[in-house]
Amino acid sequence: MAKSITQEFVKGLWEEIPPFRLVLGLCPTLAVTKTVQDGIGMGVATTFVLVCSNVLISALRNVIPSKVRIAAFIIIIATFVTVVELLMQAFTYPLFLSLGIFIPLIVVNCIVLGRAEAFASKNAITYSLADGLGIGVGFTLALAALGSVREVIGSGTFWGASVFGPSFQPFSFMIEAPGAFVCLGLMLCIMNLMGKK
Amino acid sequence: MGDYIVLAISCILVNNILLAQYLGNCPFLGTSKKMETAVGMAMAVIFVLVLAGVITWLAEAFILKPFKMEYLRTLSFILVIAALVQFVEMFLKKSIPALYAGLGIFLPLITTNCAVMGVCLINIKEEYTFMQALVASFAYAVGFGLALILFAGVRERILLARVPNPLQDTSIGLVTAGMLSLAFFAFKGMV
Numbered sequence: 001m002a003k004s005i006t007q008e009f010v011k012g013l014w015e016e017i018p019p020f021r022l023v024l025g026l027c028p029t030l031a032v033t034k035t036v037q038d039g040i041g042m043g044v045a046t047t048f049v050l051v052c053s054n055v056l057i058s059a060l061r062n063v064i065p066s067k068v069r070i071a072a073f074i075i076i077i078a079t080f081v082t083v084v085e086l087l088m089q090a091f092t093y094p095l096f097l098s099l100g101i102f103i104p105l106i107v108v109n110c111i112v113l114g115r116a117e118a119f120a121s122k123n124a125i126t127y128s129l130a131d132g133l134g135i136g137v138g139f140t141l142a143l144a145a146l147g148s149v150r151e152v153i154g155s156g157t158f159w160g161a162s163v164f165g166p167s168f169q170p171f172s173f174m175i176e177a178p179g180a181f182v183c184l185g186l187m188l189c190i191m192n193l194m195g196k197k
Numbered sequence: 198m199g200d201y202i203v204l205a206i207s208c209i210l211v212n213n214i215l216l217a218q219y220l221g222n223c224p225f226l227g228t229s230k231k232m233e234t235a236v237g238m239a240m241a242v243i244f245v246l247v248l249a250g251v252i253t254w255l256a257e258a259f260i261l262k263p264f265k266m267e268y269l270r271t272l273s274f275i276l277v278i279a280a281l282v283q284f285v286e287m288f289l290k291k292s293i294p295a296l297y298a299g300l301g302i303f304l305p306l307i308t309t310n311c312a313v314m315g316v317c318l319i320n321i322k323e324e325y326t327f328m329q330a331l332v333a334s335f336a337y338a339v340g341f342g343l344a345l346i347l348f349a350g351v352r353e354r355i356l357l358a359r360v361p362n363p364l365q366d367t368s369i370g371l372v373t374a375g376m377l378s379l380a381f382f383a384f385k386g387m388v
Contacts, residue, residue, distance in 0.1 A: 005388050018251075021220040023226065023367050024223065025222055025223075026223055027219050027221065027222045027223070027311045027315075030217035030219040030222060031218075031220075037220060069302075070279075070308075071279060074275055074276075074279055074308070075272070077277070078272040078275050078276075079230055079270055079272065081271050081272075082268065082269070082271050085268075085271060086268060094368045099318065099320060100322075101315060101318045104270070104271040104274075104314070104318055105311050105314060106320070107271055107275050107314065107317060108275070108308075108309045108310065108311040108313075109311070110223050110309055112208065113309055146250045176382065177216060177217050177219065177382065178217065178375045178376070178378040178379040178382055179375070180370065180375070181371050181374040181375030182371070182372050182375035182376075182377055183375075185364075185367075185368050185369065185370070185371030185372035185373075185374075186368075186372065186376060188362045188368040188371060189363045189368045190363075192364075192365070192368065193363045194360075194364035
C-alpha cells in the first residue's frame with residue numbers, strides 16, 4: 001500500500017472532496033442546504049452510512065462474488081440507511097421531518113455506492129474506514145459551507161439566529177430551487193479558481 | 198378525470214422532479230451534454246419509472262402494510278427497483294433488440310437514479326390511490342424527460358460559446374440549470 005491511512009483520510013477533505021471534486025451526490029447537496037443545520041445533519045447521516053458500509057463491504061470483499069457485487073453493496077447500504085432512518089426518527093425528530101424523503105434516498109446517493117465500488121471492494125478494512133470517514137467529513141463540510149451561504153443570504157440567519165438584524169430584507173431567491181443550482185455552480189467556480197488539480 | 202389532469206400538470210411543470218424537487222440531478226448533469234444521450238435517458242426513465250411506481254405501490258399496499266413492515270420500505274423498494282431494472286434489461290435484450298440498443302447503456306444507471314426511488318417514496322408519502330400513483334409516476338417521468346431534453350438543447354449551444362475557464366463544464370451547467378429552474382419557478386401557484 002503506497003498511501004498511508006492518514007493520506008486516505010485527508011484526500012477526502014480537499015483533493016477529492018465531494019460534491020466539488022467528485023461531482024456525485026448532487027441531489028441531497030441541493031435539496032437539504034436551505035439551512036446549516038439541515039446540511040450538517042444530512043452530512044453526518046451520510047458519513048455514518050458511508051463509514052459503516054465501507055467497513056462491512058471491505059470485510060466481505062473476498063466473500064461477495066463479483067457478478068452480484070452491486071446488488072450485495074446496495075443491500076448492505078440500504079440496511080445501514082434503515083438504521084439511520086430509525087435512529088433519526090427516535091432521537092432527532094425535527095431534523096427527521098425537515099430532511100424528509102432525503103434520508104431514505106441516501107441509498108441511491110452515488111457517493112456511497114461509488115466509494116464502495118471504487119475503494120472498499122479493493123482495499124483493507126482500516127484504509128476503507130479512513131476513506132469513508134474522510135469523504136464523509138468532506139461531504140459534511142461542503143454541505144455546511146453551501147448551507148451557510150444560502151441561509152445567511154436567503155433568510156438572513158445563521159443556525160437560526162439573526163445575522164443582519166431586523167431591517168435586513170432576505171434575498172429569498174437563494175433558498176429556492178434556482179438559487180441552489182446557481183449557488184453550487186458559483187462555488188464550484190471558486191473551487192476551480194483556488195486550485196487546479 | 199379533471200383531478201388527474203391537474204395532478205399531471207402539477208407533476209410535470211409545477212413540481213418538476215429535476216428543477217423543483219432536486220431529484221435525479223446526477224444523470225441530469227451527466228447525460229445532458231449531447232441531445233442523443235439525453236433523449237435515450239429520458240425514454241429509459243419514463244419506461245422504468247412508470248413500472249417502478251406501480252410495482253412499489255403494490256408492494257406497499259399488499260405486502261408491507263398488511264404485515265406492518267413499513268420500516269423495511271427503503272430496503273424493499275431499492276431491491277424492487279434493482280430487480281426491475283435488471284429484468285427490463287434482459288427482457289428488452291431478448292424481445293425488442295432495437296429498443297435495447299437505444300436504451301441499453303442507460304438502464305443500469307437508473308438503479309441509482311434518485312428520481313426513480315424518490316417518486317416511489319413520494320407516491321407513498323402523499324398517500325396516492327393506485328390511479329393517482331400511476332398518473333403521478335408517468336407525469337413525473339415526463340417532467341424529467343422534458344427538463345433533460347430542454348437542458349441538453351441549451352448545453353449544446355453553450356459548447357459554442359466562450360465560457361471563462363474556471364466556469365467550464367459542470368459549473369456553467371449548474372448555473373444554466375438554475376436559470377432553467379427559474380423559468381419553471383414561474384409555474385408556482387398555477388395549480
